[in-house]
Amino acid sequence: MARYIFVTGGVVSSLGKGLSSASLGYLLKSRGYKVKIRKLDPYLNIDPGTMNPFEHGEVFVTDDGAETDLDLGHYERFIDINLTSLDNVTTGKIYSQILEKERSGKYLGNTVQVIPHVTNQIKDFIKAKTSGYDFIICEIGGTVGDIESLPFLEAIRQFSNDIGKDKSLFVHLTLVPYLKSSEEIKTKPTQHSVKELRSLGIQPDIIVCRSEITLPKGQRKKISLFCNVNIENVIQTVDVKTIYEAPISFYKEKFDYQVLKHFNIKNKKQPNLKPWYRTKNIILNSKKEVNIFVVGKYVDLKDAYKSIDEALIHGGLANSIKVNLNKIDSEKLKKNQIKNKLKNADGILIPGGFGKRGTEGKIQCIKFARENKIPFFGICFGMQLSLIEFARNVLKLRNANSTELNKNCIPVIGLIEEWYKDGMLKKGDLKKLGGTMRLGSYECNLNEKSMVKKIYKSKKIYERHRHRYEVNIAYKNKFESKGLIFSGLSNNNKLTEIIELNSHPWFVGVQFHPEFKSRPLSPHPLFASFIKAAKNKK
Template identity: 50%
Template sequence: MCKFIFVTGGVVSGLGKGITAASLGRLLKSRGLNVTAMKLDPYINVDPGTMSPYQHGEVFVTEDGSETDLDLGHYERFMDEDLNQYSNITTGKVYWNVLQKERAGKYLGETVQVIPHITNEIKEHIYLAQQKSKADVLICEVGGTTGDIESQPFLEAIRQVALEKGRANCIYMHVTLIPFIEGSNEPKSKPTQHSVKELHSYGIFPDILIARCNRPIDEQIKEKISLFCDIPKDCVIENKTLDSLYDVPFMLQQQGLDDIICKRFSFDTPQADLSAWSSYIKETENMNHVNIALIGKYVKLHDAYLSVIESLHHAGFVNHAHIHIKWIDSETITNDSIQELLSDVQGILIPGGFGSRGVEGKILAATYAREHNIPYLGICLGMQIASIAFARSVLQYKDANSIEFDQDTTHPVIHFMDTQNDDLQKGGTMRLGAYPMRIKKDTQLYACYQEIEISERHRHRYEFNQAYRNAFEQHGMIISGTSLDDELVEAIEYSDNDFYIGVQYHPEFKSRINRPHPLFVNFVRYALKHK
C-alpha cells in the first residue's frame, strides 16, 4: 500500500514547506523508493495562471500543460520527476469539479456540503495523484498556514485519509517557526506550541516537527517542544536557514529524517546516497564569476523568475562558475541609461512575461546585446522582444510590434495564433505544455542540443508572424527551430553573433541540477568567454 506524508505549515507562511517536501523526496528517492509529490492550494483561483507574479511568484508549467504552483518546480528539480495535472489542486478547482457534478446530477439529489462532498473531492484527487504515479510514497504539501479559514477543508481531508488508509500508512509533518528574540537573546517555542495546538483541534497530531530557524536550536528547546507538542525529541528536526537550498537534503539527512520515516513505514532500504547530488553542487569559492543581467518588470519579487534563477545556477555548477544576477527593471532602461546599466554584464537574459509595461526598455536591451555581441537568451516574450527589436533596427520597420502591445501596428511581427483572438477567456487558453519541435542543423541552437527533434514546454498566447520569415532570414536572423509541420516559429538566432538566441518556449521548466538545460549551459559558457 502507498504511504502518505502530509506537510503542513504553521505560525507564518514562507517557511520553506516546499523545499522541505522536495528535499525529503530527494532523500527517499535516493533510498530506492518511488516517490511523487503534490500541492494542495487553498486559494479560490482555479489555477495560478491569471494571478499576478507579485502575489504568487512564477507559474510553473508541467509536461501536460497544467499551470501550477511554483513549489512543483522545486519538486521536479529536487526529485527529477515530471509531475502532471494531478499534482496540484486548488480550492477553486475543487469547487469547480463539485459544482459541475452537482449540475450533472451526480449526487442523486443530496444536499451538497463541505463534508463529505468537498473533502471527498480533495481525497479523490490525492488518490488519483498516487495511482497515476504508482508511487511508494506520496508527499502532499498543504498550502497556507494552519488556522487559515480556507485551509480547513484540506486539513479535514488529510485527516480522513489516515482514517481510510490506516494511521500507520500516514505521517503528518508540520513545518513551523522558532523565532529568535534579539532583546532577550533567546529562541522562543511558544508560537510552535500554539500552532501544533491549533492542528490538534482539527484532529491532526503531527509525527514530525520541522523547526525553521536562523540559529541552531539547543537541546533544551527541542525537549520543550517535544514535551508540549507531544512529539518524540528525535522527531524535532532543525531546519536552519542555509546559503543554498540545495544543501537542505544534507541537513535533513544528518538529523535522520529519512531514517525516521523509513522506520515508521517499515521500509527496508539502503541509506540515501547523496554523493551524486553532492558532485553536482560545486564549491563556489575561487570559481569564475559572471554577471548576468535579468531584465523584467517583476524584478522586485525574485520568485517571479524562480525557475530561470535555478536554471542559471544549474548552468553555473556545470561551468564551474558563480552566477551573479544583476536585476534590472526594464522600465529603468532608456537610451541615456542603457550603457551604464549593461556595461558590466557578460550576458543578457529577458524572460517571459505579459503586458506592455517595460517593453520598450527590453527592446533597447535586446538591440544593445545584438549590436555589442553580448550573449543573449530570450525566453518566450524575450524571443518576441528580439524579433521586434530586429524588425525596427535592421529591417527599418519603425512601428514593428506585437499586437499584444499595439493593435494598430502596420508591422505585427508578433500576432495571435490562428485559433485565437482577444475575446478569448484569459485562463487556460494559451499554448500550454510540451510540444515537439525541429531544429535546423548548423545553427547555434543545434550546437546546444546536438539533436534534430526535441520537446519543450510552452506558455504563451502570441506567435511569430510567418509573413516576416523571409525578410528576417535574408538579413541574418535565422529561424533555427520550428514546429514539426513548419507552421510555427519556435526559435530565432542572429547569425553574426556568437550567442544570440530567442526561444518561444520555456526551457527553465526542464532544467535539473543533474541535467542542466543545454540552452542555459551554453548561454553561461559564452558569457564566461565574454568577460
C-alpha cells in the same frame, strides 16, 4: 503499497514547506523508492494562470500543460521527476468540480456540503493515479489556522483514518524564532501551532523546526514534551546559504530515516549526496564568476522568475562557475541609462511576460546586447521582442510590433486568428491555437546547420510553452536574408520556436520556457551553453 506523507505549515507562511517536501522526496527516491508529490492550495483561483506574479510568483507549467504553483518546480528540480495536472489542485478547482457534478445531477438532489462532498473530492484527488508508488507526499498550502485551509486539513485527517495510521504520516513545519535582544530561542509559536493542529484532530508525527540558529537540545526537549512528539522526531532546519544544501541538511538530521522508522521500514541503502556537495561547493566557493543581467518587469518579487534564476545557476554548475544574478526593472529603465547599467554584463536575459508595460526598456537592452556582441538569451516574450528590435533597426520596419501591444502595426507578432491579411497566414490555419494559450510540451524540429542543434545534440526536441501570440512566419525570409535564422520550427513549419543570429557570438531566442526543464543535477543545455558563452566573454 503506498504510504502517504502530509506536510503542513504553521506560525507564518513561506517557511519552506516546498523545499522540505522536495528534499524529503529526493532522499526517499535516492534510497530506491518511487515517489509521487503533490501540492494542495487553499486559494479560490482555479489555477495560478491568471494571478499576478507580484502576488503569487511565477506560474510553473508541466508537460501536459497544467499551470501550477511554483512549488512544483522545486519538486521537479530536486526529485528529478515530471509532474502532471494531477499533482496540483486548488480550492477553486475542487469547488468547480463539485458544482459541475451538482449541476449534472450526480448528487441526486442531496444537499451539497463541505463534509462529506468537499472533503471527499479532496481525498479523491490525493489518491488519484497513485498505483505503483511507494510514497505520496502531499504539501498543504497556507498556514494552520487559516480558515480557507480547513477543508484540506479535515480531508487529510479523514484520509489517515481511512487508510490507517500505519500508512500515513503528518509532518508539521513551524518557525522557532530567535530573539537577538534577549538571545533566546522561543518555542511558544511552535507549541501554539501544534495545539491548533491538534484541535483539528491531527497529531503531527514529525515537527520540522525552521530557525536562524541551531536548536539546543533543551529546546528540542521542550518541543517534544509540549507537542507530544518523540525528541528524535523534532527535526531542525537551520537557514542555509543555498537551497541546494537542503537535502544534505535534512539527511544529517535523519529526516528520511525517521520517516522510514515511522512506517517500520528498514533500508540500508544510503542516499547519494555527492552531487549536492559538488553543487554547494561551486555555488559557495567558486572563485570564477559571471554577471548575468535579467531585465524584466517583475524583478521586485524574488519568486517571479524563480525557475529562470535557478536555471541560470544550473548553467553555472555545468560550467563550474558561480553566476551573479543582477535584476533590472525594464519599466524604470531609461535609454540613457542602459550603457552604464549593463557595462558589467557578461550575459543578458529577457524573460517571458505579458502586456506593454516595460517593453521598450527590454527592446533597448536587446539592441545593446546585439550591437555589443554580449551573449543574449530571449525567452518567450523575450524572443518576440528580439524580433521586433531586429525588424525595426535592421530590416528598417519602424512600425514593427506585436498586435498584443499595438493593433495598428507591422505585425511581426500576432494571434493566429489575426493572420489573414495579405502576406500573412490565412484565417483557419491551426484553429485550435487562435486566441488561446499554447500550454505544455510541443515538438520542435531543429535546423541541421544551426547552433542550437549542436547545443541540443538532437534534431528533434520537446519543450514547454506558455503564450498566446506567435511569430508571423510570413517575415521569415526577410529576417534570414539579414542573418537572423529561424533555427527551430514546429512540425508544420508555421510556428517559430527558436531564432539565432549568425553574426553574433551567442544570440538565441526561444518561444518556449526551457527553464521549466532545467535541474541542478542535469542543467538545461541552452542555459549551460549561454553561461559558457558568458564565461568565454570575460
